Amino acid sequence: MMRHFPYRAGSAYIVRAMIAILLFCCALLPVYGQQKIESLSLHDGLLNPQVYDVAKDEQGFIWFGTADGVKRYDGYTFTSFRHDKNTPSSLSNNSVGAMLIDSKNRLWIGTWGGGLNLYQRKTQNFKHFLQDEENPSSLGGNKIQAIFESRSGQIWIGTNGGGLNLFNDVDNTFVRFEHNPNDKTSLGHNRVWSIAEDPSNNIWVGTSDGLYRKSRYTTQFERFGDTPNGLDHPEVRAIYINKKGYMWIATRNSFGRFYPKSNRYAPIEFPAGAIPSVTKITPYEDALLLSTFTGIFKFNTRKATFEPAAENGDWALSDNRDVRQVMVESSGLLWAATRYSGIKKVFLNPPRFQGWTNILSNQMLSGLFSQIISMAQKPNGEMWLGTGRSLVNFDGISKFTPQMSQENLDSLNRLRIDSMTYDNNEGLYLGTDFGLYYLATSSSDLEEIALDWAGGLNNTVEWVAHDAEGWLWLNLAKYRHVVRWNPKTNEVQRYLDEVDAEFTFIDNQNNAWVGTQGEGLFQIDPSTQGVINYNANDDANTLSSNHINAAMQAIDDTIWFATNRGLEKYTPSTKSFETISLDIDGVGFAVLSLVQDRQGMLWLATSKGIYRLNPNTQEFQYFTTNDGLHSNTFLPRSALLASDGFIYFGSIDGLTGFNPNAVSANDAIPPLAITGVEIDGEEVFPVPTSLVLPNDYKQLTITFAALDYHASEDNQYRTRLVNYYDTWSDITDRYTVSYARM
Template identity: 25%
Template sequence: MRFYLLIVLFLAISFSEAEAQTLPFRTYSIENGLSESVVNDLLQDEDAYLWIATSYGLNRFDGIEFENYYMEDGLKENRIHSLYEDHKGWKWIGTAAGVNVIKSDSIQSVSALSPLNSSTVLDIYQDELNEYWFATDGEGVWHLDGNNNISQYGEVNGLGDDRVRKVLEDEEGILWFATRDGLTKLEDGNFRTFTERHGLPDDRLRDLTIGQDGTLWIGSRGGLCKLIGEVFRCFTENDGLVNNRIQSISVDQESGGLWIGTEEGVSFFIEESFTNYSVDQGLTNNIVQTTLYDREGNIWFGTFGGGINLFLGNHFRNYTVEEGLPNNVITDITEDRTGSHWISTYGGGIARLNNSGTTIYNSQDGLVDNKVYTMAFDSTEGLFIGTRWGLSIFREGVFQNFDETEVPYRKIRSLHRSEATDSWWLGTYGEGVLEYDNQDFQLWTEEEGLANNTVMAIEESEDSSLWFATYGGISQWKDSTFTTYGIQHGLPNNGVMDILIDKEGNLWAATFGGIARFDGENFEAITPEDGLPDEVCYFIEQDDRGIFWIGTNRGIIRFDYEAYKNAEPSDDRRPFKLITQAQGLVANEMNAGASFKDNEGDLWFGSVGGVTRFIPSMETMNAAPPSIHMKNLNAGGENVPLQGEIEIESDKRNITFSYVGINFTSPDQVEYQYRLRNSGEGWQMTTDRSVRYSSLSPGDYTFQLRARNNDGRWNEEQTELSFTVLAPFWMRWWFITAVIVAVIGLIFFIYNYYRVRKMVELERMRVRIASDLHDDVGSALTEIALQSDFLQTMDVADPLQDSLRQIGNQSRKIVSSLDDIVWSIDARNDTVGDLTDRMQDYVNNVLPEKEISYRFEGDTQEKLGVSLRENLYLIFKEAINNIAKHSNAGKVEIHLATNGQRFVMSIHDDGTGPQNERKTGQGLSNMKMRAKRIDADITFNNNKGFEVRVEGTA
C-alpha cells in the first residue's frame, strides 16, 4: 500500500505539469475494426476474450482482431447496452430490444424472456441462487428464477425508480439496485430506498461495485459514495474527483483502488486521494461510459465516441512538440542541479523542462546552431552544447560561442568532462577528438592512433582511462597512448554508437551489430543470434537495479544480463524484452546516444518522435500467461470444422493452423512453441500466429501449442488438436484388398486358362492316341486273328493247328483288352454317363447268356479322371464276370453315383453259389488291387446275396 501512496504522491506532483506530458494509452476504434466508437459496456470472459458492447453491434477482441456481430447474426438489436458472463460461462447481452445469450459460440434467444423484447436492458446479474435479474430503462427489474418463471418489480413494489442502471449482490446476500431516484436494497423480500435525504449527493445513480474489503461503492451524478452501515461517506470534485457525473466504477485488483469513469475523464481513487486522467494525458474522449480491470492488470475505458482506451500504467511519460518541445528529433538529455531536465533536438535547439513548464533556447537566443548533438554540465553549472556548427557554452543565461578560428572542427558529436585531466574532451563527426583545457584545443586523430575520426561517445573508467566510441571500433586513451579494439577483439561491429561504464565498472558497447561487454581483454558479443531482438543498437543505459536498456530502431530492449548469463531452458525470466509504442513509448526509432539516467533513477530515451521518461520503480511484470485458442484449420484452401474427428482428404495435405494467444499488454510479442507429433519434428519457436505444413504423409497427427507472454510466463497446459490425413484411395485398405482380389483373380484366371488349355491339349492327345491304337494296333491284331482263322481252315498239322488257334484267341483277347484301354484313354469318354454306357454294353454281352436280369442306376455328366474311370470299369467287369461264373444269381442291381466330391459304386446280386469261391478267387484280389490304385475303399458283403461296394474321392 505504501508503494501506491508513493505513486499517488508522485502523480500529484507530476500532474501540476500536466500540459507537458502524455501517458501510455492505446486506442482501438473503427479504424482498428471496432464496429462503432460509442462503447457502452466491456466484459472479459473466462477464455480471456474482450467483449465490447457498442451502439452499433457487439464485438469480440483477441488483442489482434475484432469479430463483429449484428442482428443478422442473431442479435435482437444492434444497440448493445450491457454484457454479463454467468457461472456457466454463458454470455448474456442486454440490447435495446431484449436479451440474447451466447452458448456454444452461437447467439440465441431465451423464450422465457420474451416479455423483455420491447425493453432496453441496462444491466444483467446472476445472484447466489443462480437466478437472473434484468435492469431496464423504464420497466423496473425482471427476475428469472430457476424454473424459468419471470416476474417484474417496479416503483409499485418499492423500487426507487423504474429506470434501473445496475444490480449487485453484496457478501451478505443483499441485492442492491442503482436507480434514477435513489439506491434500493432488497433484503428478506423487502425493498428499501436511500436518497438524498439519507446522505446521497444525487439520487441519479449510475453504477455500483463492491470493494476488496466488502464496502459498497456508489457512483452517482453528484459524486462517489461508500455505504458504511446506513451512513454514506461521499467524495466530490471538492475532494479531487475529476467530475461528479460518474458513469462507471471498477476495482483495481492489485491495490484495491477504484477506477472511476466520468463525463470529464477518469479518476483513480486510493486512500481517499484522487489521480485524474483526461484527453490531456492521452484519453481519446473525456466521456468514459464503462471501465474494466482485466486479468493482466490493465485498465480499459470505453468512451463515448473515442472507442476503447487501454491504459498501460504510469511508468512511461512522453513529451513531444504537443507538450511544448521545439522539435521531436531528440538527440540528448541531461539534468542540472535544480532537477530541471534539458533536452536537445536536431533542428529546434534545446529545451529546459521543469515544474514551471518548458523553456526553449535556440539560435535566436544566441545558440550557435539549432541542430544540437550533445550536452553536458561542468562543475559550475555551465552547459556545454555540441552542435552541427560548433560549440556553445550556456552560463547564467548567456551563450558563449567559438568561431571557426578558435574551433575549426565544427561538428561536435560527443562531450565529456574529465576530472583526471581537468579538461573537456570533444568528439567530432569526422575530424577526431579535441581536448579543451578552458584555454586551448588539441586535436587527436587516426594519425595518433584513434580508431576512427568520428567519435560518437566518451566515457571514463575508474583507472582514469578515457574510452572513445568511434565508427572504427573503441579506443582507450591511457598514459597518452591509444589502444584500439575492434571486431578482432570480439566486437560485433566496428560501428560503435554508444558506450557505458556499468555499476560494476564494466565497459559496454552499443554497435550496428549488437552489444558487447568488455572483460579486460576481449569483448563478449551479444547479437540477434543470442536472442537480442535487434542488431542496430543506438545507446545503452543501466538503471539502479542493474537492468540494461538498449535503444534500437524497433523500440527499447530491456536486457537482464544476469538472467542471460544464468539462463536455463525452463526459466520464465526472460533476458530480453522489447518495448515499443504499443507498450507506451513515444516512438520506436531511437537516436544514437540519446539516453540518460537522472538523479531520481528515471530513464530518459530520445527518439525521432519525442522523448520518453521511464520510471523503473513502477515497472510491473505481467503474470497472466496468454490464453490460447485455435482459430482455424485450413486444408487445401478450405476451412475444416474443429469439432469431432477431423479427417483431411489426401489431396488437401497442405495444412495451415491459425491460432492466437490472448495477451493485451503486448499482443505482438507473444511467443509460441509448437510441434506436430508423428511428423518427426521437435518443438519450434515462432511469433507468427499461423503454421503451415506441406504434403503431410497419411497418418494420425496431433498439433501441440503453448505460448508465453512478453515477460516469459508460459501457459500451464498446452493446446492440442488431433487429426488424420487420409491416404490416397490407392493406399486405402479397401483398394488394396480389391487389388489383391483382382490379382488373385487374374492369377487364377491365367492358371485356369493354361490348365484348361493343357487339359484340352491332353484330351486331344488322348483322343489321338486312342484313335491311333484303335486304328493301327487294333486293326493289326484283328488282322492277326483273321489270318490265324484263315490258316486254321487249311490243311496243317495238329500241333500247328493248336498254335494257330491260340494265336487267334490271344489276339482277340488282346483286342478286347486294347478296346478297354482305348476307351479309357479317349477323352470323349470322361463322364460318368460314358462309363455307365460302357458298363451297360458289357452287361448286355455277358449276363443275358446266363439268363440273369439286371437293373442299372446312374446317369450323370460329371467327369471322372482317367485312372478312376479305368479302374472302376475293371472292378465292375471283374464283379460281373464273378456273377456270371459263380453266383447262380437271377438278378443284379448296379448303382453308380457321384456328387463332384465322392463316388459310390455298388454291384449286388441275389446269387446262392458257394461262398468260398467268391471270397478266395483271384478276381476279388484284383478288385482290391484296383481299388487301392484309386485310393478307394472296397467292401464285400454277404447279405441276401453278394455285394461289391466301392467308395472314394472323385
C-alpha cells in the same frame, strides 16, 4: 508493449498435437504524459458504434454487447455473432443491452426483444430463453434490462415488462416475480433496471417505481425510499452494495448513498456542470466509476467525494460520450461501452516516461532545438543539451534557455553541439560543427579554441573527451585519425591513420577506446601508445559487429559497447569480450546509447525503443511508444544518468526522461488462444479442438492471439508444428501461420 527475453521454460503452449506457439509478450502498463485513450470503431472492424455492455471471459476474450449483435475481441479482430433467420441457433436478436460472465464462465446475453441467450462455447452458438404466454415457467419478458449473479450462483434477470426472474439451472425454467396491484408485498413495477445483493443475501431491485428488497427466506418484497428523506425519484437505475453493506444508488435524477435502516437517501452533488445521469455503477479500488451520459465520473468511497477521473484533472473521463458500461481489467485497462462512439480503451496506469518535444518552438529553425545530440549535467543539477541549433540550458522540469544570444538566433546562426566533456576545473569543452569551444562557467561566454596544429579555427570536432592526465581526445572531420592534445602544452599525439572514428571513450584505467563505423574497436594505452584492434574479422571473431556506437563502464568495472548487433561486454581482468545479442525476428539490431542505473540495470536506447537489460541474467524487456515513449528512435551517444538517478535519452524529436525505479514491468504471460482455422481459404467454424485434414488439402492457416490488450501490435510469437516441424520459428509479430501440404 514490453517483451521478455531470453526464453523461459514453460512459456510454450501446445494445442493438441497439432501446433505449438511460443509467446513473447508482457506488458508494461504505460505517470507523466497525457492519459492514453484509444478508440475501437469502424476502422477496427466494429461496424456499429452503439455499444451497451462489456465483459471479459475466463479465457481472456473481451465481449461487447452492441446494437449489431455480440462482438468477441481478441486484440486484433472482432468476431461477430448476429441473428440469422436461417440459423435457429444463432443469436435471437441483434440488439444486445446486457451481458454477464457468471462464476461458471458462462456468457449470458440479454437482448431487447429477443429474450435471453446462453452462449454455447463448444459449438459457438446460442441457447434461447424466450417468453411464452402459455408457460408461466418461461422468461417473464423478452426485453432484458439487467442480468445479475448472486454469491450462491443464482442468475437473476431484470426485464422491461416481465418483472424479476430467477433462473432454475436444473430444468431451465424461471420463477417470475411480477407486480400484482392487489398484493402490496409484490414487486412494485415490472420494469427492473438494476439488481444487487447485500451481505445478508437479500436481493435489492431497482425498478421504474421504487427500490425493493426481497428477503432470502421469502418471496415478498419490501419497498424503500418513500419517507420524506427518501428517494428524489422512484426510478432506480443502478445499485451497488459493498461487502460492509454500504449502499449507493442512482435514480433518474441523482446519485447518492442510501441508508436502509433509516430508509434515508442522501444525494451527492456532482461536480459543477455535470449531469447526474448514471446508467451503471462499477467498483474500482477505493472508488466507484459512474457511467453517465456525459462520460465516466469517479467517486472516492473512502473520502466520500468526487475525484478527477482523467489524468489532466478533468472531472469526467471521455466527457461528451454517452457511456453505458465500463469494465476494468486487473492490468489497469478500462473498457468503456458508449452508445454512439464505439469502444474506448483507457490506460488507467499512466506512463512512466516523460517526453519533451517541440523545444523552443517560438524560435526560428526551432526543429533543430529538438535534435538532442549530446548532454552534460551542470554542477547545480540542471542540464546542458547539445542540440542541432545551439547549446541549451534545461532546468529538468520545463524551462529551456538557449545559450546563444537572441541576436544570433534571429540571424539564423547555428552551432551544432556534437559532444561535450568536463575538464578537471568543471569547465566544459564542446565539439561542434564549427570547431572546439570552451565554457569556463555556466554564465561565461563561449570561447572558441584555435587548434593551430590543425589549421586554426572552424575545424569540425565530431568528438571530444577528457582523460585523467588532462589531455583531450579529438575526432576531427577533416582528418581520418584520432588526436590526443594537451591544451596546456599544445603537445599533439596522433593515432589510427585512415580510420573512420565515431567516438573515443576513456575508461577508469585511462585507456582510450575508439569506436568506428566499420573497422571495429581500438584500444589505446597512452602511457605506451600501444594500439589493439578488435573486430568481427580477426582470428578470434572477437566482436559481432564492426560498427560501434557507444561505450560505458559499469559499476563492476566491466565496459559495455553498443554495436549494430547488440552489445559487447569487455572484462578488464580477463581482457575478454562476450557478445550479448538482442534478437528479434532472428536479427540483432543496433544499440545507440546506453546507461547503467544505480541498481545495476542497463538501459539501452535503440531504433526500436528503450530496453532494460539485467547484466547478470541477460534477460531484457523493451518499451515503445505504446508504453508512453514519445519516440521509438534515439540518437547515438545521447544519454545521461543524472545525479538524482533520472535517465535521459536524446532523439531527433526531443528528450525522453524517466526514473528507472518507477518503470515497472508486468511479468504475467497472457493467455494464448487459437482464434481461427482455414483449409484452402475456407474457414473452419467453430474453431475445433482437433482437426483431421483431407488428403488433397493444399494449405492450412491458423490464426492465434495473445489475449493481452495493452498493445497487441507489439505482441511477439514463435511457432512450431509438433511432430512435423519441431524447430521454433523466428520471433515475429505475425499472428498467423500457414503450412502447405504435409
